[in-house]
Amino acid sequence: GAGVSQSPSNKVTEKGKDVELRCDPISGHTALYWYRQSLGQGLEFLIYFQGNSAPDKSGLPSDRFSAERTGGSVSTLTIQRTQQEDSAVYLCASSLAGSGDTQYFGPGTRLTVL
């Protein structure tokens, strides 16, 4: 079946602009995660959704970052007033949500802030 998809695959933006990154999880997966992969920080957790709720936002680096999930499916990560340090690969993962369930990762969105 279809895996996790993300769009766009690449995004180049200017400092100060807002960007939206999209994630389509595997159908039926109630848990959705956003991670960030950068050279300096490795792989970092950003936010976790269970259904449309986000019980864990502890990894969001600043209030410029926000995310939402609608219909228990698609999620959007929004970065306002982008900074150069936001440049990274943003990864989305989904799982069935049970304890120990495997997280399936999307291909990522590479964000470059000029």
Added chain:
Amino acid sequence: AQSVTQLDSQVPVFEEAPVELRCNYSSSVSVYLFWYVQYPNQGLQLLLKYLSGSTLVESINGFEAEFNKSQTSFHLRKPSVHISDTAEYFCAVSDRSGTYKYIFGTGTRLKVLA
């Protein structure tokens, strides 16, 4: 809080030689343990995971990892590597309740030489 340490950032090894990629974790609670692989220009894929039961877990392509509770380790091994195993390998832990978010190590880049 949990943390994962992968001490080796790069491991070069000749084809058909054995390899061990080290992973140590720290946690105040019981965890699940995972190894993910990222081939060049591809997304993260699950290699194997430990949830409970037998402490030795195996993947379909010849890798194995052993959970050692006393040493808080989950080292990945393969008795004979192939060129195609060249990739970056990430160790991760998740808690057994709550959000199940992953805490990743910094990764080990395995380079198999002909």
